[in-house]
Amino acid sequence: xxxxxxxxxxxxxxxxxxxxxxxxxxxxxxxxxxxxxxxxxxxxxxxxxxxxxxxxxxxxxxxxxxxxxxxxxxxxxxxxxxxxxxxxxxxxxxxxxxxxxxxxxxxxxxxxxxxxxxxxxxxxxxxxxxxxxxxxxxxxxxxxxxxxxxxxxxxxxxxxxxxxxxxxxxxxxxxxxxxxxxxxxxxxxxxxxxxxxxxxxxxxxxxxxxxxxxxxxxxxxxxxxxxxx
Amino acid sequence: xxxxxxxxxxxxxxxxxxxxxxxxxxxxxxxxxxxxxxxxxxxxxxxxxxxxxxxxxxxxxxxxxxxxxxxxxxxxxxxxxxxxxxxxxxxxxxxxxxxxxxxxxxxxxxxxxxxxxxxxxxxxxxxxxxxxxxxxxxxxxxxxxxxxxxxxxxxxxxxxxxxxxxxxxxxxxxxxxxxxxxxxxxxxxxxxxxxxxxxxxxxxxxxxxxxxxxxxxxxxxxxxxxxxxxxxxxxxxxxxxxxxxxxxxxxxxxxxxxxxxxxxxxxxxxxxxxxxxxxxxxxxxxxxxxxxxxxxx
Numbered sequence: 001x002x003x004x005x006x007x008x009x010x011x012x013x014x015x016x017x018x019x020x021x022x023x024x025x026x027x028x029x030x031x032x033x034x035x036x037x038x039x040x041x042x043x044x045x046x047x048x049x050x051x052x053x054x055x056x057x058x059x060x061x062x063x064x065x066x067x068x069x070x071x072x073x074x075x076x077x078x079x080x081x082x083x084x085x086x087x088x089x090x091x092x093x094x095x096x097x098x099x100x101x102x103x104x105x106x107x108x109x110x111x112x113x114x115x116x117x118x119x120x121x122x123x124x125x126x127x128x129x130x131x132x133x134x135x136x137x138x139x140x141x142x143x144x145x146x147x148x149x150x151x152x153x154x155x156x157x158x159x160x161x162x163x164x165x166x167x168x169x170x171x172x173x174x175x176x177x178x179x180x181x182x183x184x185x186x187x188x189x190x191x192x193x194x195x196x197x198x199x200x201x202x203x204x205x206x207x208x209x210x211x212x213x214x215x216x217x218x219x220x221x222x223x224x225x226x227x228x229x
Numbered sequence: 230x231x232x233x234x235x236x237x238x239x240x241x242x243x244x245x246x247x248x249x250x251x252x253x254x255x256x257x258x259x260x261x262x263x264x265x266x267x268x269x270x271x272x273x274x275x276x277x278x279x280x281x282x283x284x285x286x287x288x289x290x291x292x293x294x295x296x297x298x299x300x301x302x303x304x305x306x307x308x309x310x311x312x313x314x315x316x317x318x319x320x321x322x323x324x325x326x327x328x329x330x331x332x333x334x335x336x337x338x339x340x341x342x343x344x345x346x347x348x349x350x351x352x353x354x355x356x357x358x359x360x361x362x363x364x365x366x367x368x369x370x371x372x373x374x375x376x377x378x379x380x381x382x383x384x385x386x387x388x389x390x391x392x393x394x395x396x397x398x399x400x401x402x403x404x405x406x407x408x409x410x411x412x413x414x415x416x417x418x419x420x421x422x423x424x425x426x427x428x429x430x431x432x433x434x435x436x437x438x439x440x441x442x443x444x445x446x447x448x449x450x451x452x453x454x455x456x457x458x459x460x461x462x463x464x465x466x467x468x469x470x471x472x473x474x475x476x477x478x479x480x481x482x483x484x485x486x487x488x489x490x491x492x493x494x495x496x497x498x499x500x501x502x503x504x505x506x507x508x509x510x511x512x513x514x515x516x517x518x519x520x521x522x523x524x525x526x
Binding site: 089091094095096113116117118119120121130131132133134135138150151152153154183185186188190191192196 | 386413418424465
Protein backbone atom coordinates (compact mmCIF):
# COMPACT_ATOMS: atom_id res chain seq x y z
CA UNK A 1 0.00 0.00 0.00
CA UNK A 2 1.27 3.46 -0.92
CA UNK A 3 0.21 6.34 1.28
CA UNK A 4 -0.19 9.66 -0.46
CA UNK A 5 -1.62 13.05 0.17
CA UNK A 6 -3.81 14.93 -2.27
CA UNK A 7 -1.10 17.62 -2.32
CA UNK A 8 1.42 15.08 -3.72
CA UNK A 9 -0.84 14.25 -6.63
CA UNK A 10 -1.71 17.85 -7.41
CA UNK A 11 1.97 18.72 -7.41
CA UNK A 12 2.63 15.77 -9.75
CA UNK A 13 -0.17 16.90 -12.08
CA UNK A 14 1.29 20.39 -12.23
CA UNK A 15 4.69 18.92 -13.07
CA UNK A 16 3.37 16.59 -15.77
CA UNK A 17 1.13 19.26 -17.31
CA UNK A 18 3.93 21.85 -17.12
CA UNK A 19 1.54 24.39 -15.65
CA UNK A 20 4.41 26.83 -14.97
CA UNK A 21 8.17 27.09 -15.30
CA UNK A 22 8.45 26.56 -11.54
CA UNK A 23 6.89 23.09 -11.67
CA UNK A 24 10.16 21.25 -12.11
CA UNK A 25 11.00 17.72 -11.07
CA UNK A 26 13.22 19.17 -8.31
CA UNK A 27 10.28 21.13 -6.97
CA UNK A 28 8.08 18.02 -7.18
CA UNK A 29 10.68 16.01 -5.27
CA UNK A 30 10.78 18.69 -2.55
CA UNK A 31 7.09 18.15 -2.00
CA UNK A 32 7.19 14.35 -2.25
CA UNK A 33 10.10 14.03 0.18
CA UNK A 34 8.59 16.49 2.64
CA UNK A 35 11.55 18.88 2.37
CA UNK A 36 9.23 21.75 1.63
CA UNK A 37 8.02 22.97 5.00
CA UNK A 38 6.52 26.29 4.03
CA UNK A 39 7.38 29.81 2.93
CA UNK A 40 5.90 33.29 3.07
CA UNK A 41 3.01 32.37 0.77
CA UNK A 42 1.95 29.29 2.70
CA UNK A 43 2.39 30.86 6.15
CA UNK A 44 0.35 33.96 5.29
CA UNK A 45 -2.28 31.56 3.97
CA UNK A 46 -2.18 29.49 7.16
CA UNK A 47 -2.58 32.62 9.27
CA UNK A 48 -5.58 33.72 7.22
CA UNK A 49 -7.12 30.24 7.55
CA UNK A 50 -6.67 30.43 11.31
CA UNK A 51 -8.68 33.63 11.53
CA UNK A 52 -11.45 32.09 9.44
CA UNK A 53 -11.45 28.98 11.62
CA UNK A 54 -10.94 30.44 15.08
CA UNK A 55 -12.25 34.00 14.82
CA UNK A 56 -10.17 37.05 15.56
CA UNK A 57 -7.12 35.49 17.19
CA UNK A 58 -4.85 38.35 16.18
CA UNK A 59 -2.88 40.48 18.57
CA UNK A 60 -2.71 43.98 17.08
CA UNK A 61 -3.67 42.37 13.74
CA UNK A 62 -0.76 39.91 13.82
CA UNK A 63 -0.76 36.10 13.84
CA UNK A 64 2.17 33.90 14.85
CA UNK A 65 2.76 30.91 12.57
CA UNK A 66 5.68 28.74 13.68
CA UNK A 67 7.46 31.80 15.03
CA UNK A 68 6.85 33.89 11.91
CA UNK A 69 4.72 36.95 12.63
CA UNK A 70 2.20 37.76 9.92
CA UNK A 71 1.00 41.36 9.82
CA UNK A 72 -2.52 41.95 8.54
CA UNK A 73 -4.65 45.07 8.65
CA UNK A 74 -8.14 45.49 10.06
CA UNK A 75 -9.87 45.18 6.68
CA UNK A 76 -8.20 41.78 6.15
CA UNK A 77 -9.48 40.62 9.55
CA UNK A 78 -12.94 41.96 8.76
CA UNK A 79 -12.96 40.13 5.43
CA UNK A 80 -11.92 36.85 7.07
CA UNK A 81 -14.60 37.25 9.73
CA UNK A 82 -17.28 38.11 7.16
CA UNK A 83 -16.32 34.97 5.27
CA UNK A 84 -16.44 32.96 8.49
CA UNK A 85 -19.97 34.25 9.04
CA UNK A 86 -20.97 33.22 5.51
CA UNK A 87 -19.99 29.59 6.19
CA UNK A 88 -21.71 29.34 9.56
CA UNK A 89 -22.56 25.75 10.48
CA UNK A 90 -19.57 24.31 8.64
CA UNK A 91 -16.87 21.87 9.74
CA UNK A 92 -13.27 23.10 9.60
CA UNK A 93 -10.14 21.14 8.71
CA UNK A 94 -11.71 17.75 8.16
CA UNK A 95 -9.44 14.92 7.03
CA UNK A 96 -10.53 11.84 5.14
CA UNK A 97 -9.00 9.14 3.01
CA UNK A 98 -9.86 6.64 0.31
CA UNK A 99 -8.01 3.61 -1.03
CA UNK A 100 -7.71 3.33 -4.82
CA UNK A 101 -6.50 0.28 -6.66
CA UNK A 102 -4.18 0.90 -9.61
CA UNK A 103 -2.80 -2.06 -11.58
CA UNK A 104 -2.85 -4.23 -8.48
CA UNK A 105 -1.31 -1.61 -6.18
CA UNK A 106 -3.41 -0.08 -3.42
CA UNK A 107 -2.95 3.66 -3.03
CA UNK A 108 -4.32 5.28 0.10
CA UNK A 109 -4.95 8.97 -0.54
CA UNK A 110 -5.69 11.34 2.30
CA UNK A 111 -6.58 14.98 2.26
CA UNK A 112 -7.80 17.74 4.53
CA UNK A 113 -10.67 19.97 3.50
CA UNK A 114 -10.59 23.53 4.78
CA UNK A 115 -14.33 23.73 5.08
CA UNK A 116 -17.23 21.31 4.69
CA UNK A 117 -20.47 23.25 4.41
CA UNK A 118 -23.39 20.86 4.06
CA UNK A 119 -22.81 19.13 0.73
CA UNK A 120 -20.12 21.57 -0.34
CA UNK A 121 -16.37 21.48 0.07
CA UNK A 122 -14.87 24.95 0.22
CA UNK A 123 -11.18 25.55 -0.20
CA UNK A 124 -9.70 28.84 0.93
CA UNK A 125 -6.85 29.95 -1.32
CA UNK A 126 -4.75 32.99 -0.61
CA UNK A 127 -3.19 34.34 -3.76
CA UNK A 128 -0.35 36.77 -4.33
CA UNK A 129 -0.59 37.60 -8.02
CA UNK A 130 -3.56 38.36 -10.21
CA UNK A 131 -5.89 35.55 -11.23
CA UNK A 132 -4.74 34.73 -14.75
CA UNK A 133 -7.16 31.92 -15.46
CA UNK A 134 -9.68 29.95 -13.47
CA UNK A 135 -8.38 26.90 -15.35
CA UNK A 136 -5.48 26.92 -12.85
CA UNK A 137 -8.11 25.80 -10.36
CA UNK A 138 -10.73 23.99 -12.41
CA UNK A 139 -8.09 21.77 -14.07
CA UNK A 140 -6.64 20.69 -10.72
CA UNK A 141 -6.94 17.14 -9.47
CA UNK A 142 -7.25 18.49 -5.93
CA UNK A 143 -10.96 19.24 -6.14
CA UNK A 144 -11.70 16.01 -8.00
CA UNK A 145 -9.98 13.94 -5.33
CA UNK A 146 -11.64 15.86 -2.51
CA UNK A 147 -15.11 15.37 -4.00
CA UNK A 148 -14.34 11.68 -4.48
CA UNK A 149 -12.76 11.11 -1.06
CA UNK A 150 -15.40 13.06 0.87
CA UNK A 151 -18.21 11.77 -1.36
CA UNK A 152 -19.60 15.25 -1.97
CA UNK A 153 -20.82 16.70 -5.29
CA UNK A 154 -19.74 20.34 -5.09
CA UNK A 155 -16.40 22.06 -4.55
CA UNK A 156 -15.73 25.80 -4.45
CA UNK A 157 -12.44 27.64 -4.52
CA UNK A 158 -12.78 30.78 -2.39
CA UNK A 159 -9.90 32.99 -3.49
CA UNK A 160 -8.48 35.91 -1.54
CA UNK A 161 -5.84 37.90 -3.39
CA UNK A 162 -3.28 40.12 -1.67
CA UNK A 163 -2.95 42.63 -4.47
CA UNK A 164 0.53 43.85 -5.35
CA UNK A 165 2.30 41.41 -3.02
CA UNK A 166 6.05 41.14 -3.50
CA UNK A 167 7.84 38.51 -1.45
CA UNK A 168 11.11 40.44 -1.22
CA UNK A 169 9.43 43.71 -0.34
CA UNK A 170 6.50 42.58 1.80
CA UNK A 171 7.75 39.34 3.34
CA UNK A 172 5.31 38.50 6.15
CA UNK A 173 3.90 42.03 6.32
CA UNK A 174 0.80 42.34 4.14
CA UNK A 175 -0.76 45.11 6.22
CA UNK A 176 -0.27 47.68 3.47
CA UNK A 177 -1.96 45.59 0.80
CA UNK A 178 -5.53 45.43 -0.41
CA UNK A 179 -7.18 42.04 -0.08
CA UNK A 180 -9.59 41.18 -2.87
CA UNK A 181 -12.12 38.37 -2.59
CA UNK A 182 -12.84 36.83 -5.97
CA UNK A 183 -16.15 35.26 -6.91
CA UNK A 184 -16.09 31.59 -5.88
CA UNK A 185 -14.95 29.15 -8.57
CA UNK A 186 -17.40 26.26 -8.64
CA UNK A 187 -16.36 22.72 -9.60
CA UNK A 188 -18.89 19.93 -9.95
CA UNK A 189 -18.54 16.17 -10.02
CA UNK A 190 -18.86 14.84 -13.59
CA UNK A 191 -19.42 11.42 -15.07
CA UNK A 192 -15.86 10.63 -16.18
CA UNK A 193 -14.16 12.05 -13.08
CA UNK A 194 -13.29 8.62 -11.70
CA UNK A 195 -11.47 7.60 -14.84
CA UNK A 196 -9.56 10.92 -14.88
CA UNK A 197 -8.41 10.23 -11.32
CA UNK A 198 -7.43 6.66 -12.20
CA UNK A 199 -5.49 7.89 -15.23
CA UNK A 200 -3.45 10.33 -13.15
CA UNK A 201 -2.84 7.71 -10.47
CA UNK A 202 -1.56 5.30 -13.12
CA UNK A 203 0.84 7.97 -14.39
CA UNK A 204 1.96 8.72 -10.85
CA UNK A 205 2.56 5.07 -10.12
CA UNK A 206 4.67 4.77 -13.28
CA UNK A 207 6.73 7.77 -12.15
CA UNK A 208 7.18 6.37 -8.65
CA UNK A 209 8.39 3.04 -10.04
CA UNK A 210 10.61 4.69 -12.65
CA UNK A 211 12.34 6.80 -10.00
CA UNK A 212 12.30 4.02 -7.35
CA UNK A 213 10.37 6.17 -4.90
CA UNK A 214 8.14 3.49 -3.38
CA UNK A 215 9.80 3.75 0.04
CA UNK A 216 8.77 7.40 0.28
CA UNK A 217 5.16 6.37 0.35
CA UNK A 218 5.29 3.10 2.23
CA UNK A 219 7.12 4.51 5.25
CA UNK A 220 4.70 7.33 5.92
CA UNK A 221 2.23 6.24 8.54
CA UNK A 222 -1.13 7.79 7.83
CA UNK A 223 -4.24 7.49 9.87
CA UNK A 224 -7.31 5.86 8.53
CA UNK A 225 -9.87 8.61 8.63
CA UNK A 226 -12.83 6.39 7.90
CA UNK A 227 -15.59 7.23 10.35
CA UNK A 228 -16.04 4.77 13.19
CA UNK A 229 -19.80 5.12 13.42
CA UNK B 230 -38.27 41.72 -2.89
CA UNK B 231 -39.36 38.16 -2.13
CA UNK B 232 -38.57 36.42 1.14
CA UNK B 233 -38.16 32.66 0.80
CA UNK B 234 -38.50 31.14 4.26
CA UNK B 235 -35.80 28.67 5.20
CA UNK B 236 -38.32 25.87 5.38
CA UNK B 237 -39.58 26.64 1.85
CA UNK B 238 -38.25 25.08 -1.32
CA UNK B 239 -36.21 27.61 -3.26
CA UNK B 240 -38.03 28.55 -6.46
CA UNK B 241 -36.44 27.65 -9.77
CA UNK B 242 -34.17 30.43 -10.92
CA UNK B 243 -33.22 31.53 -14.43
CA UNK B 244 -30.11 29.79 -15.73
CA UNK B 245 -27.17 30.59 -17.97
CA UNK B 246 -26.02 27.98 -20.45
CA UNK B 247 -22.92 28.31 -22.60
CA UNK B 248 -22.83 26.42 -25.90
CA UNK B 249 -19.66 26.42 -27.97
CA UNK B 250 -18.54 24.64 -31.09
CA UNK B 251 -17.27 25.09 -34.63
CA UNK B 252 -19.01 27.61 -36.90
CA UNK B 253 -21.93 26.00 -38.72
CA UNK B 254 -22.32 23.08 -36.35
CA UNK B 255 -25.81 24.24 -35.37
CA UNK B 256 -25.49 26.10 -32.07
CA UNK B 257 -27.87 28.90 -33.00
CA UNK B 258 -30.35 26.38 -34.43
CA UNK B 259 -30.27 24.56 -31.09
CA UNK B 260 -30.88 27.83 -29.25
CA UNK B 261 -33.91 28.45 -31.45
CA UNK B 262 -35.60 25.46 -29.82
CA UNK B 263 -35.79 27.27 -26.45
CA UNK B 264 -39.04 28.54 -24.97
CA UNK B 265 -40.12 31.91 -26.43
CA UNK B 266 -36.62 32.86 -27.55
CA UNK B 267 -35.07 36.08 -28.72
CA UNK B 268 -31.61 36.17 -30.21
CA UNK B 269 -29.16 38.99 -29.72
CA UNK B 270 -27.22 38.65 -32.95
CA UNK B 271 -23.96 40.53 -32.79
CA UNK B 272 -22.16 38.34 -35.29
CA UNK B 273 -24.60 38.40 -38.22
CA UNK B 274 -24.93 34.63 -38.20
CA UNK B 275 -28.60 34.18 -37.33
CA UNK B 276 -29.74 33.98 -40.95
CA UNK B 277 -27.92 30.67 -41.33
CA UNK B 278 -29.84 29.06 -38.47
CA UNK B 279 -32.74 26.65 -38.79
CA UNK B 280 -36.11 27.71 -37.37
CA UNK B 281 -35.10 31.38 -37.08
CA UNK B 282 -36.73 33.28 -34.20
CA UNK B 283 -37.11 36.95 -33.24
CA UNK B 284 -33.74 38.62 -33.41
CA UNK B 285 -32.14 41.84 -32.21
CA UNK B 286 -29.36 42.76 -34.61
CA UNK B 287 -26.92 45.08 -32.90
CA UNK B 288 -23.70 46.74 -33.97
CA UNK B 289 -22.53 48.05 -30.62
CA UNK B 290 -23.23 47.66 -26.92
CA UNK B 291 -24.98 51.02 -26.96
CA UNK B 292 -27.46 49.59 -29.47
CA UNK B 293 -27.92 46.54 -27.24
CA UNK B 294 -28.74 48.80 -24.30
CA UNK B 295 -31.16 50.79 -26.43
CA UNK B 296 -33.10 47.63 -27.34
CA UNK B 297 -32.83 45.73 -24.08
CA UNK B 298 -36.29 46.80 -22.96
CA UNK B 299 -37.70 44.44 -25.60
CA UNK B 300 -36.09 41.40 -24.04
CA UNK B 301 -38.48 41.23 -21.09
CA UNK B 302 -41.23 40.07 -23.48
CA UNK B 303 -39.37 36.82 -24.08
CA UNK B 304 -38.41 33.80 -21.95
CA UNK B 305 -34.98 32.92 -23.30
CA UNK B 306 -32.24 35.23 -24.54
CA UNK B 307 -29.53 33.97 -26.85
CA UNK B 308 -26.29 35.92 -27.04
CA UNK B 309 -24.58 35.16 -30.33
CA UNK B 310 -21.61 35.33 -30.11
CA UNK B 311 -19.83 35.69 -26.79
CA UNK B 312 -16.69 36.98 -28.50
CA UNK B 313 -18.39 39.79 -30.36
CA UNK B 314 -20.29 40.90 -27.25
CA UNK B 315 -17.49 40.63 -24.71
CA UNK B 316 -14.30 41.16 -26.66
CA UNK B 317 -15.61 43.63 -29.24
CA UNK B 318 -18.78 45.45 -28.14
CA UNK B 319 -18.06 45.64 -24.43
CA UNK B 320 -14.34 46.29 -24.84
CA UNK B 321 -15.19 49.30 -27.01
CA UNK B 322 -17.97 50.37 -24.65
CA UNK B 323 -15.88 50.35 -21.45
CA UNK B 324 -13.06 52.22 -23.21
CA UNK B 325 -15.60 54.84 -24.27
CA UNK B 326 -16.64 55.20 -20.64
CA UNK B 327 -13.05 55.38 -19.38
CA UNK B 328 -10.28 55.93 -21.92
CA UNK B 329 -7.56 54.56 -19.61
CA UNK B 330 -9.14 51.11 -19.94
CA UNK B 331 -8.03 51.07 -23.56
CA UNK B 332 -4.45 50.49 -22.45
CA UNK B 333 -5.03 48.70 -19.15
CA UNK B 334 -6.45 45.38 -20.36
CA UNK B 335 -6.57 43.85 -16.90
CA UNK B 336 -8.81 46.63 -15.60
CA UNK B 337 -10.76 46.60 -18.85
CA UNK B 338 -11.68 42.94 -18.33
CA UNK B 339 -12.82 43.81 -14.82
CA UNK B 340 -15.04 46.58 -16.22
CA UNK B 341 -16.36 44.31 -18.98
CA UNK B 342 -17.20 41.69 -16.38
CA UNK B 343 -19.03 44.23 -14.23
CA UNK B 344 -21.04 45.57 -17.17
CA UNK B 345 -21.90 42.10 -18.45
CA UNK B 346 -22.92 40.91 -14.98
CA UNK B 347 -25.23 43.91 -14.62
CA UNK B 348 -26.84 43.02 -17.95
CA UNK B 349 -27.19 39.38 -16.88
CA UNK B 350 -28.65 40.36 -13.51
CA UNK B 351 -31.28 42.51 -15.19
CA UNK B 352 -32.31 39.47 -17.24
CA UNK B 353 -32.37 37.33 -14.10
CA UNK B 354 -34.68 39.83 -12.47
CA UNK B 355 -36.91 39.44 -15.50
CA UNK B 356 -36.77 35.63 -15.02
CA UNK B 357 -35.18 35.17 -18.42
CA UNK B 358 -32.90 32.24 -19.16
CA UNK B 359 -29.76 32.98 -21.13
CA UNK B 360 -27.95 30.88 -23.70
CA UNK B 361 -24.53 32.24 -24.61
CA UNK B 362 -23.16 31.00 -27.92
CA UNK B 363 -19.46 30.91 -28.70
CA UNK B 364 -17.29 29.49 -31.44
CA UNK B 365 -14.70 26.93 -30.40
CA UNK B 366 -11.00 27.49 -30.63
CA UNK B 367 -8.17 25.02 -30.38
CA UNK B 368 -5.67 25.52 -27.58
CA UNK B 369 -2.45 23.63 -27.05
CA UNK B 370 -2.24 22.02 -23.62
CA UNK B 371 1.13 20.25 -23.67
CA UNK B 372 0.86 17.63 -26.40
CA UNK B 373 -2.90 17.74 -26.15
CA UNK B 374 -5.22 19.94 -28.20
CA UNK B 375 -8.13 21.28 -26.24
CA UNK B 376 -11.26 22.98 -27.57
CA UNK B 377 -12.54 25.90 -25.57
CA UNK B 378 -14.92 28.83 -26.12
CA UNK B 379 -13.39 31.42 -28.43
CA UNK B 380 -13.26 34.43 -26.17
CA UNK B 381 -10.28 36.19 -24.61
CA UNK B 382 -8.99 34.79 -21.33
CA UNK B 383 -10.67 37.21 -18.93
CA UNK B 384 -14.02 36.92 -20.71
CA UNK B 385 -13.75 33.15 -20.89
CA UNK B 386 -13.20 32.92 -17.14
CA UNK B 387 -16.20 35.15 -16.56
CA UNK B 388 -18.43 32.97 -18.75
CA UNK B 389 -17.21 29.70 -17.28
CA UNK B 390 -17.79 31.02 -13.79
CA UNK B 391 -21.29 32.38 -14.29
CA UNK B 392 -22.57 29.63 -16.60
CA UNK B 393 -24.55 26.90 -14.89
CA UNK B 394 -24.03 24.45 -17.75
CA UNK B 395 -21.37 24.46 -20.46
CA UNK B 396 -21.65 22.22 -23.51
CA UNK B 397 -19.44 21.50 -26.49
CA UNK B 398 -21.38 21.05 -29.76
CA UNK B 399 -19.65 18.91 -32.37
CA UNK B 400 -20.17 16.41 -35.15
CA UNK B 401 -19.85 12.74 -34.22
CA UNK B 402 -20.57 10.11 -36.88
CA UNK B 403 -22.20 12.82 -38.94
CA UNK B 404 -24.62 13.63 -36.10
CA UNK B 405 -24.70 16.91 -34.21
CA UNK B 406 -23.87 16.14 -30.62
CA UNK B 407 -23.49 17.97 -27.29
CA UNK B 408 -21.23 16.91 -24.45
CA UNK B 409 -21.56 18.85 -21.20
CA UNK B 410 -18.94 16.88 -19.26
CA UNK B 411 -15.39 18.22 -19.13
CA UNK B 412 -12.95 15.96 -20.97
CA UNK B 413 -9.24 16.14 -21.70
CA UNK B 414 -10.16 17.72 -25.04
CA UNK B 415 -13.07 19.95 -24.11
CA UNK B 416 -14.27 22.27 -21.38
CA UNK B 417 -17.60 21.43 -19.79
CA UNK B 418 -19.85 21.95 -16.82
CA UNK B 419 -22.67 19.58 -16.14
CA UNK B 420 -24.91 20.57 -13.25
CA UNK B 421 -27.76 18.52 -14.69
CA UNK B 422 -25.53 15.45 -15.21
CA UNK B 423 -26.81 15.17 -18.75
CA UNK B 424 -25.37 12.37 -20.89
CA UNK B 425 -23.74 13.01 -24.24
CA UNK B 426 -26.73 14.02 -26.36
CA UNK B 427 -27.37 13.57 -30.03
CA UNK B 428 -29.24 16.61 -31.35
CA UNK B 429 -32.38 15.33 -33.11
CA UNK B 430 -32.82 15.97 -36.79
CA UNK B 431 -34.78 19.17 -37.50
CA UNK B 432 -37.69 17.10 -38.82
CA UNK B 433 -37.94 15.17 -35.55
CA UNK B 434 -40.65 16.66 -33.24
CA UNK B 435 -38.17 16.30 -30.34
CA UNK B 436 -35.95 18.89 -32.01
CA UNK B 437 -38.55 21.63 -31.50
CA UNK B 438 -38.21 21.46 -27.72
CA UNK B 439 -34.61 20.26 -27.49
CA UNK B 440 -33.07 23.32 -25.81
CA UNK B 441 -36.20 23.98 -23.77
CA UNK B 442 -35.82 20.53 -22.21
CA UNK B 443 -32.13 21.06 -21.48
CA UNK B 444 -32.88 24.37 -19.78
CA UNK B 445 -35.62 22.70 -17.75
CA UNK B 446 -33.26 19.90 -16.67
CA UNK B 447 -30.64 22.42 -15.56
CA UNK B 448 -33.22 24.39 -13.58
CA UNK B 449 -34.51 21.24 -11.89
CA UNK B 450 -31.00 20.12 -11.00
CA UNK B 451 -30.03 23.47 -9.53
CA UNK B 452 -33.20 23.51 -7.48
CA UNK B 453 -32.54 19.94 -6.31
CA UNK B 454 -28.94 20.77 -5.35
CA UNK B 455 -30.13 23.80 -3.46
CA UNK B 456 -32.72 21.67 -1.66
CA UNK B 457 -30.15 18.98 -0.82
CA UNK B 458 -27.83 21.64 0.57
CA UNK B 459 -30.64 23.11 2.67
CA UNK B 460 -31.55 19.67 4.03
CA UNK B 461 -27.91 18.88 4.80
CA UNK B 462 -27.58 22.09 6.80
CA UNK B 463 -30.82 21.39 8.70
CA UNK B 464 -29.59 17.89 9.55
CA UNK B 465 -26.23 19.21 10.73
CA UNK B 466 -28.00 21.73 12.96
CA UNK B 467 -30.18 18.95 14.38
CA UNK B 468 -27.26 16.62 15.13
CA UNK B 469 -25.27 19.50 16.63
CA UNK B 470 -28.20 20.03 19.01
CA UNK B 471 -28.37 16.32 19.80
CA UNK B 472 -24.67 16.24 20.69
CA UNK B 473 -25.05 19.27 22.93
CA UNK B 474 -27.88 17.59 24.84
CA UNK B 475 -26.09 14.28 25.55
CA UNK B 476 -26.21 13.41 29.26
CA UNK B 477 -26.84 9.66 29.44
CA UNK B 478 -25.65 6.51 27.63
CA UNK B 479 -29.05 6.36 25.89
CA UNK B 480 -28.61 9.93 24.61
CA UNK B 481 -25.17 9.01 23.32
CA UNK B 482 -26.52 5.89 21.58
CA UNK B 483 -29.36 7.77 19.96
CA UNK B 484 -26.98 10.50 18.78
CA UNK B 485 -24.47 7.93 17.52
CA UNK B 486 -27.24 6.24 15.52
CA UNK B 487 -28.12 9.57 13.92
CA UNK B 488 -24.50 10.30 13.06
CA UNK B 489 -24.20 6.81 11.59
CA UNK B 490 -26.82 7.71 8.98
CA UNK B 491 -25.02 10.84 7.81
CA UNK B 492 -22.87 11.04 4.68
CA UNK B 493 -19.16 10.30 5.16
CA UNK B 494 -17.97 13.92 5.33
CA UNK B 495 -20.45 14.84 8.03
CA UNK B 496 -19.75 11.69 10.04
CA UNK B 497 -16.10 12.68 10.17
CA UNK B 498 -17.04 16.26 10.89
CA UNK B 499 -18.99 15.32 14.00
CA UNK B 500 -16.41 12.91 15.38
CA UNK B 501 -14.46 15.46 17.41
CA UNK B 502 -17.45 17.24 18.92
CA UNK B 503 -19.12 13.89 19.74
CA UNK B 504 -15.99 12.56 21.47
CA UNK B 505 -15.48 15.82 23.34
CA UNK B 506 -19.07 15.74 24.60
CA UNK B 507 -18.76 12.13 25.79
CA UNK B 508 -15.67 13.11 27.74
CA UNK B 509 -17.37 16.19 29.17
CA UNK B 510 -20.32 14.23 30.56
CA UNK B 511 -18.22 11.23 31.67
CA UNK B 512 -19.29 8.65 29.11
CA UNK B 513 -17.21 6.09 27.21
CA UNK B 514 -17.84 3.54 24.50
CA UNK B 515 -17.47 -0.09 25.60
CA UNK B 516 -16.10 -1.92 22.56
CA UNK B 517 -16.94 -5.35 24.03
CA UNK B 518 -20.58 -4.68 24.72
CA UNK B 519 -20.76 -2.18 21.85
CA UNK B 520 -22.63 0.26 24.07
CA UNK B 521 -22.08 3.60 25.73
CA UNK B 522 -21.66 3.62 29.51
CA UNK B 523 -20.60 5.86 32.36
CA UNK B 524 -16.84 6.02 32.67
CA UNK B 525 -15.30 4.38 35.74
CA UNK B 526 -13.93 7.13 37.94
